[in-house]
Amino acid sequence: MTKRSDDRDSEFSRFYAASIARLVGRCVLIGAPEEDARGIVQELMIEIYRRWPEIRSPEAYAKRALAFRTADFLKISARTVARDQEDLTRLGLALSNGIPDDIRLVEERPLILEALSQLPPVQRAVFALTYDGFAPTDIAAILSMKKSTVRSNLRHAQEALRAWWEQKGSSTEGGREP
């Protein structure tokens, strides 16, 4: 669908207002600090605005592009922190060793962030992307890892979340469920 240029600003404005919070939230769920997530999403929005006439489905485009941009950001952060590691090409290795502690500073609330903070960064990214509807093949491409690695990380993430949930439940027994 080609959008007329005179409708561009109003269409984009509606899209921006409707999706900005959700996109920042997704970025945070994958593992970016909130302030960085704002910057990542804003830059994505600038790109979308520039390419508005040629983007057929802004929502789908934003969702996919955001996943890649967030993964790139995490890769860079991990690469920076884990500079002395020889193999920085694989996101999994880099992320496993490199996410700074202060990333979690903004993740006290809501509770979904508390839950995801139980997971190592790779498992967290894999789970968040899966939860957001990406297939293992897509996630493998986004995170530059094998599909089998995606599946194993997802399995571990779900096990960890289940354990966290059960622990949470047992700790509140007698009261309401978490």
Next chain:
Amino acid sequence: VTSPGGKLPDPPLPDGLQQFLRDSQNELFTEMGARLDTEAGLAAIIGRKSEQDAVRPVAGVGGQTAEIGLSLGRSRSIQDDRTVNGTAGTGPRSTLSGTDAPRLRVIISPGRSKIAGGPNATVGGLLVRSGAAKLVIVVAAVLLLAVGGPIAAAHYFAGRNTAISTEAVIGSLSEIEQVHVATGSFAVNVKITQSVGIIPCFLICDQQELKGSGTDDAIVNLNGLSKEDVSINQSTDAVTVRMAAPVIGPADIDPAACTITNSLGVINSATQGFRNNPEAYRPLYAEAATQVHNAAEHDRALLAEAEQSTRAMLTQVLAAVGVKHVTIDFT
């Protein structure tokens, strides 16, 4: 078990956990929306004169000069230049950096530097070294003392409602000439076979091999920024700076991290003078530097890291003159 857009593999998550995740995710999105200044963010994109003036709001980032050292230090800090004993002049550069070396290096025009104390002055407890034509100093010291301090003080005394001036922005940026914003480390493996003098190689031949690693920096140059390169949105305290994208500088080969081996013929083995002459290895180092430089130029992650580092740095620097949002338009 169906997620909002996909299917989670077996075994499924408990129903309660799924409901919790859904509710909590919605709560997260709501909180994000409450904390975002959607109107300002949108205005930064569509309310500008041209598409190039799009402003990237990074609310909360770099708002305090006290965060300079911490924020930049987390990702990278100062390159530690060291002279390699006994090998100066043998390689393309006489400096090296370890793999764990900090990575942000600022070069200030000597004439504009406010740092006193000579070539090896200590600033804030950190070593400052001087080259022939440039001064390499600690970025935190630069930002806090040379740039941030006086400008922040002036801004403070001028009051918070003072409009951001192009002169102030240019003034703070022009203090910095070059910044080494990111460093990449690359493996090298170079083999050179060369004849000795006019003697054909099948008679006498020197085969040299260098294995090791070298580093290369991505550099941004803030020298020459003009008023036309700066756009200011007074209503949102946002600034767009148009500047050249980071470029890869000359490579550094670390002799201490390299092994050189010779596969000498019988005749060559007796030419100790030739083997021990460091100049003989210059082509090897030159080729290694070329290899590292080429690898760095094709390292997209390094360039992306350089751009990210540049954004963070300018956000910190310009916060001192009241800029809340900085967009870098790399040309």
